[in-house]
Amino acid sequence: MDRQKLDYAVVIPAWNAAETIEETLRSVAAQSRPADEVIIVDDGSTDDTLSVARKAHVPFRPLRQEAQEGPGAATTLGIRSARTTYIAFLDSDDLWLPDKMERQLSHLAASPGIHGVFGHWQAFHGSPDRGLHAPTAGWSRTTLVVRKDVADAVGPMVDLAARVGDMIDWIQRAREQGYVLEMLPDVVAYRRVRPGSLSDVRTNVDRNRGYLAAARNALLRRQVAKAGK
Template sequence: MSGYGVVIPAFNASTTIAETLQSVAAQTVRAELVVIVDDGSTDDLASAIVGADLPVKLLRQDNAGPGSATTRGIAALSTPFVATLDADDLWLPTKIGAQLAYLERSPQTAGVFTHQRNFRHDQPDLPDPTATPGWSRTTMVIRRSVADAVGPIVDPPGGRGEMIDWIARVREAGFALDMLDEVLALRRIRPGSLSYGRDGARDRGYLEVVRAAMLRRAQNRQGSG
């Protein structure tokens, strides 16, 4: 089975990243390298990752957003497959093994995602019983060659929607993405995280993502006209 690396963008994640790394270390297929990109944190992230039973590389940058941090992390890997993960989410132990096996059986597939369940930060043992398709950073494993071809993950205003935009660009480039039926990831919901609640300034990012997709479609129509 081909090797893979992991990219974790992290911003003030010192209270959760140790548990996240434990879930990476528990995978049935071991990662060749885990790149953590500290996106301008003000907490002591370095101390929080000490003792991880993993080959870890910590990079630091001024705060630029999770898309920028993820892009930098991917550039630091040389593995044929790249898995990405938010610094407060968790993988179940068979996640990566199932995804790599699927990609090796399906050479026409560029990337594969899994279903996920939410859990509350203060109730880690009570995941939401409702599973949803996880078109997200935490559930993605993608071929490195595809990530290189599509280009940077762009952070929209407000810090939300960068993965929606990038996944759309992968599809627009003609690459196939698939979804596994199994729930293999847990998404943490906590106050202060980008996934918590509604926020007008942050949600503007989603509007920018929709606008960018519409502009790309219009340009493609003009180019083919």
């Protein structure tokens, strides 16, 4: 593996993540292929997210949005600031498995026609040691690795209703532009589910509004493209 060509940054959007950010950062530090840059984008937190993050003793570059704009806006800021060939993403309460980046970068190096790659993940409550849900395809920020130039070309991750659906919208736009995104069968991450979090379907009852908005945007783009032919 050509390590120079496979350099990568990790972009972590974080809002009031003091409870989980230290553990999340340690999962980055445990990678068999270390990150070349770690960027934490504080999305207007009102807790001590960045202070707690420093306790992990993992070097990172902090960026801050003074007002909470959403995970999509925070991720977009991180993409624009990254200086590496590839970018990986990690939500501030999720965890990477130690060989995640090694596996995904190796796959990208062997597959020049692939522009980005996702992986499977397993949900957990409290701690992975207490049990994991069955693996599912993680079409999510936490499992995505993509070329920096592709991320720039696709454009911003747009925050939709209920602060969900930004990844569905981004994936659809990437595919509309002809980029190939692949799902690996490997489990590469653990997804933390907490009451009140965006990932908790029991408490985030408005989440479907974000998914519907993503679908509606895709339909409008198709109609515009068809009208322009």
